[in-house]
Amino acid sequence: MNLTPVWISIQLATVTVVVLLALGTPLAWWLAVTRSRWRVPIDALVALPLVLPPTVLGFYLLTLLGPQGPIGGPWFKVTGQTLTFSFSGLVIASVIYSLPFVVQPLRDAFRAVGEGPMEAAATLGARPLDAFFTVACPLAGRGFLTAVVLGFAHTLGEFGAVLMVGGSIPGETRVVAIAIYEHVETLEYGAAHTLSAGLLVFSFLVLFVVYALNRRSRPGVTG
Amino acid sequence: MSEAVLEFDLGLARRGFELAAAGELQAGITALFGQSGCGKTTLLRCLAGLERNATGMVRHCSGVWQSSTQWLPVHRRRAGLVFQDTRLFAHLSVRQNLAYAERRRPRGGPDRDEVISVLGLAPLLDRLPAALSGGEAQRVALGRALLGGPRVLLLDEPLAALDYGRRRRIMPLIRAIPERFGIPLLYVTHARYEVLDLADRVMLMANGRIAAHDNVAAIFSTPAWWPALGDIDPMVIWEGRVVARDNDWGLTTLATDGGRLRLEGLKAPRGEQVRLRIAARDVLLVDEPPAASGALNALPVMVRRIDCPGGGRLHVELQAGSRATLWASVHRQSAASLRLEPGRHLQALIRPQVLGLND
Structure with a gap:
């Protein structure tokens, strides 16, 4: 059986989580502490992928990232490659699709940490960024764990958006979920079973671990 | 300062x-x-x-x-x-x-x-x-x-x-x-x-x-x-300095603006600064220096003014020494028998309370 789709899925999920941590951490911190009137609309925007059908997301991304689109066009001019039906395009789609699964746990964890410890760090001479990495982030540790696990698992499980943006190019954009779909279409139930069961067990284990960790005592934030 | x-x-x-x-x-x-x-x-x-x-x-x-x-x-x-x-x-x-x-x-x-x-x-x-x-x-x-x-x-x-x-x-x-x-x-x-x-x-x-x-x-x-401090009763705070210790009697002598005071149970060494509180209720006015009394400290004082906060008692502001102030709480009847009026010289029997952490 061809395991390349599994490998692509894992690559995609890893890259997506790394990108999401880099972008999502500052965004989550901002959402946690800001008093700006933009907080609520941005919060809603971040949560959109939770409720939108993946096809809606996929359709807009296809339009934006296509060779004539406002993002895909310049990209094509600079790199000579299209964003749609490529791994890079998949990453962009996955980042947007999994955004709430990373940003929301981080935001809630930062909110639980609160500004108290950061203020204390500042009075002890810690610069803002120093305090952020040495105090806020470690105190939000469990939020990071949840974010990474959920972001990774959710990216593995995506289908609609990926299919519309990436298609199903073997070895390039054919991820596990799409491979399963095509196995079923071509009546290869054995292969579909193997991949499906694998994904099922993996997803269950991931969620089990997350819930088990969150059930334990809250991160050491004292009152 | x-x-x-x-x-x-x-x-x-x-x-x-x-x-x-x-x-x-x-x-x-x-x-x-x-x-x-x-x-x-x-x-x-x-x-x-x-x-x-x-x-x-x-x-x-x-x-x-x-x-x-x-x-x-x-x-x-x-x-x-x-x-x-x-x-x-x-x-x-x-x-x-x-x-x-x-x-x-x-x-x-x-x-x-x-x-x-x-x-x-x-x-x-x-x-x-x-x-x-x-x-x-x-x-x-x-x-x-x-x-x-x-x-x-x-x-x-x-x-x-x-x-x-x-x-x-x-x-x-x-x-x-x-x-x-x-x-x-x-x-x-x-x-x-x-x-x-x-x-x-x-x-x-x-x-x-x-x-x-x-x-x-x-x-x-x-x-x-006093109101801002939480409606405290009339009192004064004096700063004193230990000038002598009498180990036989266990007494320590303090020099204050109001005069010398003797205190028991104070372990501070000579030269140490000590803060005292003298509440109005711990000041007893008498017209003559007593030959002997239960109080360790008697200071000559002069009445500066008399406040009537209401009720049966008067608040009497006193001058001790050249510039120290003292308050006494006196019943109307005692005030009459002491013939209290500004300028009158009296004796104050006082019981100071040592403050701070040097006990």
């Missing part, structure tokens, strides 16, 4: 509250005293730079912290703020909490081993903050602030959450800080006895303003401030 280490003139408007506080901080311990909600904590936060909306001026002797054109961020002010809720870093052990502060100080500062021994932190070093009691956490927070090498130390009701015994153990540690480490201290409290036992000076705060700022004796001995 010694030179100002920190001067401020700050404003901050919030819904239903306005801070407009001006004052200065000198070496030693200054108590910031006032009712809950009068803005004490807000003022500390403004001084530390944690209130970005604060307007006005803060000037440390080393440079300007805040003015209309300048704003020094919190981490560069180095005001050691000890929060009421300690705010120890929950993910770090006590040792690491202390090291966090020490690593970030620009240069010099209290010695780590000295801070650990003065505050008794050695047995706590490997614990996590969650495993500390309230008093232990306060000591660690104090130690952490000290090790940050602060220019001033701002303490926000550090003893409020502690029981009496623990307070009594921590107060001498706080008292020793200015002298031992050369750091001036602003101490927020609404407990009167903490002011009397710890502070050199008091800032009286009411409705977001500094109503008065003077040394402890002057503030507590001024009738105008």
Whole structure:
């Protein structure tokens, strides 16, 4: 059986989580502490992928990232490659699709940490960024764990958006979920079973671990 | 008064509250005293730079912290703020909490081993903050602030959450800080006895303003401030100096502005400064010097004025020595038989109470 789709899925999920941590951490911190009137609309925007059908997301991304689109066009001019039906395009789609699964746990964890410890760090001479990495982030540790696990698992499980943006190019954009779909279409139930069961067990284990960790005592934030 | 280490003139408007506080901080311990909600904590936060909306001026002797054109961020002010809720870093052990502060100080500062021994932190070093009691956490927070090498130390009701015994153990540690480490201290409290036992000076705060700022004796001995101090009964605070000790009788003689006083059970050595409280109810007026009496101390006094606060008693303001004031609480009938009137010379039998932590 061809395991390349599994490998692509894992690559995609890893890259997506790394990108999401880099972008999502500052965004989550901002959402946690800001008093700006933009907080609520941005919060809603971040949560959109939770409720939108993946096809809606996929359709807009296809339009934006296509060779004539406002993002895909310049990209094509600079790199000579299209964003749609490529791994890079998949990453962009996955980042947007999994955004709430990373940003929301981080935001809630930062909110639980609160500004108290950061203020204390500042009075002890810690610069803002120093305090952020040495105090806020470690105190939000469990939020990071949840974010990474959920972001990774959710990216593995995506289908609609990926299919519309990436298609199903073997070895390039054919991820596990799409491979399963095509196995079923071509009546290869054995292969579909193997991949499906694998994904099922993996997803269950991931969620089990997350819930088990969150059930334990809250991160050491004292009152 | 010694030179100002920190001067401020700050404003901050919030819904239903306005801070407009001006004052200065000198070496030693200054108590910031006032009712809950009068803005004490807000003022500390403004001084530390944690209130970005604060307007006005803060000037440390080393440079300007805040003015209309300048704003020094919190981490560069180095005001050691000890929060009421300690705010120890929950993910770090006590040792690491202390090291966090020490690593970030620009240069010099209290010695780590000295801070650990003065505050008794050695047995706590490997614990996590969650495993500390309230008093232990306060000591660690104090130690952490000290090790940050602060220019001033701002303490926000550090003893409020502690029981009496623990307070009594921590107060001498706080008292020793200015002298031992050369750091001036602003101490927020609404407990009167903490002011009397710890502070050199008091800032009286009411409705977001500094109503008065003077040394402890002057503030507590001024009738105008008694309501703000919590409706205290008439009293005076005298500062005295130990001039002699009589070990046979166990008596210590103090020189004060009002005259010499003898006290029992005081262990302070010669030359030591001692703070006394003489409440009006502890002053008994007699017209002749008694040949013998149960009181150790009799001082010649002169009546300055007589207040009638209502009820059966009168408040009599007396002059002792050349410039010391004393208050006596006298029943109307006694006042009549003593023929009290301004200018009358009498004897006061007094029972002073020793304040502070030198007992």
